[in-house]
Amino acid sequence: MDKVLSxxxxxxxxxKGCQHCFALTGPAFDTNICPECGSVVAAHEVSxxxxxxxxxxxxxxxxxxxxTAVKCLYFDxxxxxxxxxxxxxGESFSLFELNAAQQRRxxxxxxxxxxxxxxxxxxxxxxxxxxxxxxxxxxxxxNYADIRRRATSLLERTEVMSERMDELPRNFSGGxxxxxxxxxxxxxxxxxxxxxxxxxxxxxxVQAAILDLILEIQxxxxxxxxxVTHDLGVIRLLADRTLVMKHGRVVETGLTDQILEDPQHxxxxxxxxxxx
Amino acid sequence: xxxxxxxxxxxxxxxREIRRASLKAVAIPGYQVPYSSREMPMGRGFGTxxxxxxxxxxxxxxxxxxxxxxxxxxxxAVNLRAFIEMTCxxxxxxxxxxxxxxxxxxxxIPERPLxxxxxxxxxxxxxxxxxxxxxxxEKRKMLHGEADYSRLLVKLYEDIVKFxxxxxxHRYPTRxxxxxxxxxxxIPRWDVPKLDQSPALVLLGAGREKKIYAVPPYTxxxxxxxxxxxxxxEDFYDQKGQRRACARCGCRNSFLxxxxxxxxxxLVYRCSDSDWCDEQLLIGDAPEAAxx
Numbered sequence: 001m002d003k004v005l006s007x008x009x010x011x012x013x014x015x016k017g018c019q020h021c022f023a024l025t026g027p028a029f030d031t032n033i034c035p036e037c038g039s040v041v042a043a044h045e046v047s048x049x050x051x052x053x054x055x056x057x058x059x060x061x062x063x064x065x066x067x068t069a070v071k072c073l074y075f076d077x078x079x080x081x082x083x084x085x086x087x088x089x090g091e092s093f094s095l096f097e098l099n100a101a102q103q104r105r106x107x108x109x110x111x112x113x114x115x116x117x118x119x120x121x122x123x124x125x126x127x128x129x130x131x132x133x134x135x136x137x138x139x140x141x142x143n144y145a146d147i148r149r150r151a152t153s154l155l156e157r158t159e160v161m162s163e164r165m166d167e168l169p170r171n172f173s174g175g176x177x178x179x180x181x182x183x184x185x186x187x188x189x190x191x192x193x194x195x196x197x198x199x200x201x202x203x204x205x206v207q208a209a210i211l212d213l214i215l216e217i218q219x220x221x222x223x224x225x226x227x228v229t230h231d232l233g234v235i236r237l238l239a240d241r242t243l244v245m246k247h248g249r250v251v252e253t254g255l256t257d258q259i260l261e262d263p264q265h266x267x268x269x270x271x272x273x274x275x276x
Numbered sequence: 277x278x279x280x281x282x283x284x285x286x287x288x289x290x291x292r293e294i295r296r297a298s299l300k301a302v303a304i305p306g307y308q309v310p311y312s313s314r315e316m317p318m319g320r321g322f323g324t325x326x327x328x329x330x331x332x333x334x335x336x337x338x339x340x341x342x343x344x345x346x347x348x349x350x351x352x353a354v355n356l357r358a359f360i361e362m363t364c365x366x367x368x369x370x371x372x373x374x375x376x377x378x379x380x381x382x383x384x385i386p387e388r389p390l391x392x393x394x395x396x397x398x399x400x401x402x403x404x405x406x407x408x409x410x411x412x413x414e415k416r417k418m419l420h421g422e423a424d425y426s427r428l429l430v431k432l433y434e435d436i437v438k439f440x441x442x443x444x445x446h447r448y449p450t451r452x453x454x455x456x457x458x459x460x461x462x463i464p465r466w467d468v469p470k471l472d473q474s475p476a477l478v479l480l481g482a483g484r485e486k487k488i489y490a491v492p493p494y495t496x497x498x499x500x501x502x503x504x505x506x507x508x509x510e511d512f513y514d515q516k517g518q519r520r521a522c523a524r525c526g527c528r529n530s531f532l533x534x535x536x537x538x539x540x541x542x543l544v545y546r547c548s549d550s551d552w553c554d555e556q557l558l559i560g561d562a563p564e565a566a567x568x
Contacts, residue, residue: 101422126434133433137426144436144502166437 003087004192004224005050005073010082012068012248015039017080025247027267032063032247041248042068046082048243048253050192053222055214057239057256059229059271065248066228067116070194072096073226074113075103086110088191108138112185112223116197118177121184122169128155128180129165135187154183158213175206179213186217193217193225199234211237232275236260244268284331285363290314294332294488298479301490306456308403308420313486323356323382324483326399330380333397333479336366341376346384346531346548356380373551383446385467387530387552390476392493398461400482403489405449405459425449425457425500436505448507451498452491460497466509466531471497512545522547525556 013021018037025032025041032041043065050056058066072079073095084095088110098106107113115121122131132151141147152162158179160172169177178198185193195214199207211234217223218238227238235242235256242259244252244267252265263269284291290312297311316324334340340360344353348371357369360380370376373386380397390396406416409427419425428449435443446462450471460468461480471478471491478491491497499507512520512532521528523544530552532545547553 101418104418104422104424126430127437129437130430130434134426134430137429137433138424142429142503144433144505147433147502 002052003049004052004054005087005226006085007049007069007073008047008083010043010046010069010072010084011041011080012043012065012072012077013039013041013080026249027246027251030247032065043072043079043245043248046243046245046250048250050224050226052224053218054240055218055225055227055238057227057229057235057242058245059232059235059242060245061230061271063247064245066230066243066245067196068248069245070196070226070228074111074194075100075107086192108135109188110190110192112188112190112193114178114181114185114193114195114198116200118169118174118181121181122177124168124170126168127166128160128169128172128183131169131180131184132187135184139188150187151183154186155180157186157217158183159209173206175202175210178202178206178210182210182213182217186223189221189223191224193223194228195225196228197230198227199229199231207234214238232260232272244271281363283336283364284334285316285359286314286328286331290328291332294328297488298329298333298490301479301488302477302492304456305492305495306452306458306489308456308458308487308489310486311488313483316483317359318355320484321401323352323380323399325481325485325488326380326382326397326483327356327359327481328483329397329479329481329488330360330378331363333395334360334364334367334378336364337368339368339370339375339377341370341373341379341551342381343379343384343386343549343551344382346386346533346552347550349550352382371551373549383462383464384531384548385463385470385478387547387549388555389470390474392475395477395479396474398463398478398480400459400461400480400487401484402447403459403480403482403485403487405447405457420456423455423457425451428457429500429502432501432505436502442501442505442507445510449500451500453495454498456489457500458489458491460491464510464531465499465507468497468499468507469509473497520545522553522556525553527553527556530556 017039020036021034021039021041022044024035046069060066071077086093086095129151132154133147136147155162155165160179169180199210239256242256243250246267252268263272297309301309342353342357344350373388382399406419410416432442446464447459448465448468449457450460450468451457473494475493477493480489501507514520519528524546527547530547533548535544537544
């Protein structure tokens, strides 16, 4: 299977930092705050590969660094260290070595991002269709009829009534806003889709519908995805492989079934036990 | 002019800086060149950007025309012309587009096509077309640099969705030389195509916002639009589908202003460009204008 993304030793630290930051933080110290300088080690030495059509789950409690890792990959955050190589159509991009303009161009052409908070992913001052149009226009689609057609089909695919495509997202329910976000992220058929806590805060029936939708998209278009969540149910349903994070470190990694059925790390064992 | 006052009111250093900014603007078509806009003896927003350009570029013996909304007689035009005459001894002024070498204008480009030996200075209130979609200047600069105008196009998309047409009546975003999109000052859509491949240099000055930008001669200027919803100018059709004519000169191919006749209460249409209207009256038969 082709490797879409390869991440090596990704680190992100907030604060001025000191020589003790990495040595005195982590699961062994039960903290990610450096006792010497107060810096927060949000992620340290995070490494993984993502293959074509694969869904990789990143699981952990709040503050474990799972969202930080994904935000670094989407260029929302600047990593402190590490390397990430993205491969698309025979081209390789060393993500953190690109300049800001190249990063923005790559993100708009190849990456889709769905945030937990729809306010981060959608422009609430323009219609749902306008949000999708923005993504298509960034990809230089400049035919109005084509844009309308594509937006209609994406909204139908994500089960948003196309009659409501000209309404502002603020008039939509939380679940519908998430579905519009997913439609927007899919507008350019990105080879990599990043999903950050997409079902958090939604009721169970809406959660189930969104998870079904993500699976359907993955099966139809073989899009590679990274799913960040603290919900074991989401991981069980979606992810082929899973990374478990705590205090900015990866504590366990493997096939999802293996991790859920036979967790090795004490933290993962507690996590799985608490969900049962 | 009182003794000791500089020609053109501004000191030589200021004029030189504005000329350098203008050269840079010509070298990078559509790019907004920052400059240190000087305090002028009139409020910012009254055409100080255009005025500083004119004062820096004009020399003795040159012929100047100043218009506001197409008219040589409106308050803004009269006052700016008087100020330039007072501070630039030796220059001449005219109301004729044909005679003018330098034309300073607010809200209109003359109907008569400009020549290579003329140049047009436009007064600009808001130089950045992206300001309506992005409030941060830092982000706007990035978007300009990367020629990412998708958010402006989304505004057009939303217009078509709501009103079935693009409703921007003036300040229509225009892409210059296939890169930078400019705010062409509050000229009506009618005037935008005149920027494309214009033989005359067009300089745009925003005094309050401290920016100068240019459309150099024979440069592509393309209003942004969708492939299947093209840009179009005002059509001035009446209810019967007939093109309205100027009530004064009868011209059917100029930009018209709408008045209410104070005696009959009816709507009357007249050429916005007063010099063009006078010319048509003399000729008696309107020749082809820019959109003829």
